[in-house]
Amino acid sequence: xxxxxxxxxxxxxxDPIYPLGAAYVASAAKRAGHNVRTWxxxxxxxxxxxxxxxxxxxxxxxxxxxxxxxxxxxxxxxxNYLPSYRQLARDIRSALxxxxxxxxxxxxxxxxxxxxxxxxxxGDYGIAGEGEESFPLLLEALGGCRxxxxxxxxxxxxxxxxxxxxxxxxxxxxxxxxxxxxxxxxDMFDLPRYMREGRTANIQTKRGCAFRCxxxxxxxxxxxxxxxxxxxxxxxxxxxxxxxKGIRSFFIVDSVFNAPPDHAQDVCEQIIRKRLKIRWSCYTxxxxxxxxxxxxxxxxxxxxxxxxxxxxxxxxxxxxGKSFSVSQMISAASWCRSLSLPVCHTLIFGGPGETPxxxxxxxxxVDETHPTAVVAMSGIRIYPDTPLAHMAESRGLIxxxxxxxxxxxxxxxxxxxxxxxxxLSFAQPRGNWILPGITVPFRPVTQKLIRRAGYTRPxxxxxxxxxxxxxxxxxx
Numbered sequence: 001x002x003x004x005x006x007x008x009x010x011x012x013x014x015d016p017i018y019p020l021g022a023a024y025v026a027s028a029a030k031r032a033g034h035n036v037r038t039w040x041x042x043x044x045x046x047x048x049x050x051x052x053x054x055x056x057x058x059x060x061x062x063x064x065x066x067x068x069x070x071x072x073x074x075x076x077x078x079x080n081y082l083p084s085y086r087q088l089a090r091d092i093r094s095a096l097x098x099x100x101x102x103x104x105x106x107x108x109x110x111x112x113x114x115x116x117x118x119x120x121x122x123g124d125y126g127i128a129g130e131g132e133e134s135f136p137l138l139l140e141a142l143g144g145c146r147x148x149x150x151x152x153x154x155x156x157x158x159x160x161x162x163x164x165x166x167x168x169x170x171x172x173x174x175x176x177x178x179x180x181x182x183x184x185x186x187d188m189f190d191l192p193r194y195m196r197e198g199r200t201a202n203i204q205t206k207r208g209c210a211f212r213c214x215x216x217x218x219x220x221x222x223x224x225x226x227x228x229x230x231x232x233x234x235x236x237x238x239x240x241x242x243x244x245k246g247i248r249s250f251f252i253v254d255s256v257f258n259a260p261p262d263h264a265q266d267v268c269e270q271i272i273r274k275r276l277k278i279r280w281s282c283y284t285x286x287x288x289x290x291x292x293x294x295x296x297x298x299x300x301x302x303x304x305x306x307x308x309x310x311x312x313x314x315x316x317x318x319x320x321g322k323s324f325s326v327s328q329m330i331s332a333a334s335w336c337r338s339l340s341l342p343v344c345h346t347l348i349f350g351g352p353g354e355t356p357x358x359x360x361x362x363x364x365x366v367d368e369t370h371p372t373a374v375v376a377m378s379g380i381r382i383y384p385d386t387p388l389a390h391m392a393e394s395r396g397l398i399x400x401x402x403x404x405x406x407x408x409x410x411x412x413x414x415x416x417x418x419x420x421x422x423x424l425s426f427a428q429p430r431g432n433w434i435l436p437g438i439t440v441p442f443r444p445v446t447q448k449l450i451r452r453a454g455y456t457r458p459x460x461x462x463x464x465x466x467x468x469x470x471x472x473x474x475x476x
Contacts, residue, residue, distance in 0.1 A: 015198035074437030126155035129169025257282035312365035431469025
């Protein structure tokens with residue numbers, strides 16, 4: 001089958017992100033014997049005239065659209081991507097020479113609202129959840145070689161015209177503590193350009209998350225337990241990217257890298273054993289983080305962590321469903337500082353039970369940890385089927401599932417103006433506090449200049465240097 005797979009993501013803040021999920025799926029379809037072409041809208045103008053011309057001149061047997069995010073998850077400076085997705089789907093449909101050519105939808109954004117988005121975007125089929133196993137099965141079924149009924153995560157219109165999810169996602173129909181996934185063919189998309197523009201390659205060591213944060217979608221998208229790639233497979237992929245692609249800077253895109261700790265330890269020890277001269281950073285949680293593991297991570301090339309702090313006030317942490325205490329966060333930050341390991345705290349303000357006192361407590365406590373940088377969000381994006389969504393629905397804040405098609409945020413009543421004013425007044429004199437939803441991000445030209453100069457670390461690292469404070473992430 002001639003397949004055209006399109007990555008629809010255009011978001012370049014803070015850096016363009018290589019479409020790893022789409023590459024996994026495209027590679028799986030290619031291994032199954034299909035003729036796969038890809039288009040990446042990250043580098044295309046809007047509307048993507050060249051893509052539409054290509055579809056008209058070389059029509060495929062099927063078109064697959066991968067959607068990474070519904071929006072930028074920031075408030076009040078929210079960017080909703082759904083209108084552009086609607087237009088893209090209409091343009092592609094009009095460019096196809098026949099209505100019989102199926103439009104297949106997928107990706108993490110689609111998987112959050114698969115029933116509604118299939119209808120909203122006019123898709124014929126969709127895959128909810130990871131697609132390496134399910135997508136080739138769907139292509140096989142469309143070729144008449146198997147039935148549709150037992151394909152994990154398949155979404156299609158039923159006889160009445162409304163979409164229905166026929167089966168749960170693959171990770172639920174095939175539960176396993178191990179992630180048996182072949183490394184993707186990075187040549188499916190323009191990896192060299194991503195390295196020029198963003199300087200970092202992304203890689204997974206696991207999928208899923210065993211934690212129960214009230215707002216988080218990882219358990220919905222990847223499963224409510226950790227599914228671990230064998231450490232040897234991870235390091236083999238790293239080694240191949242180093243030797244064949246010349247890449248030495250990575251970001252580990254797991255929900256959290258340091259859980260379970262023995263798996264993180266194993267990955268690090270194998271990197272050390274292979275003597276890979278690489279630089280990498282990752283998401284971490286204070287829960288279960290130890291100085292010993294941080295030491296091993298640094299020895300393996302870790303040069304910074306993004307610490308999922310969320311809050312530094314006990315009641316707010318409980319309201320967010322966090323699995324660690326304030327003292328654990330302080331210890332983790334202290335160990336990083338003693339190891340000269342840069343730390344960026346990520347904070348969320350305005351959640352259930354948040355008060356002016358809890359906000360001030362978090363600001364004071366986090367500031368006292370002397371962070372390299374802080375990313376602070378005002379308001380929490382509510383995603384369907386999360387505990388936060390269930391609470392919002394029970395309080396009447398969300399009355400119809402279709403409301404989730406547009407960005408909707410939770411902010412504790414009466415806190416909105418206080419949060420905006422308090423965060424701005426606290427962040428401005430410090431310069432290393434980033435407020436993506438409140439202040440305009442730095443101009444794209446600034447990011448391009450830094451990356452073209454060869455800087456490979458996450459941009460927040462620069463905020464430890466006085467000349468960059470208050471100049472990169474906020475235009476004044």
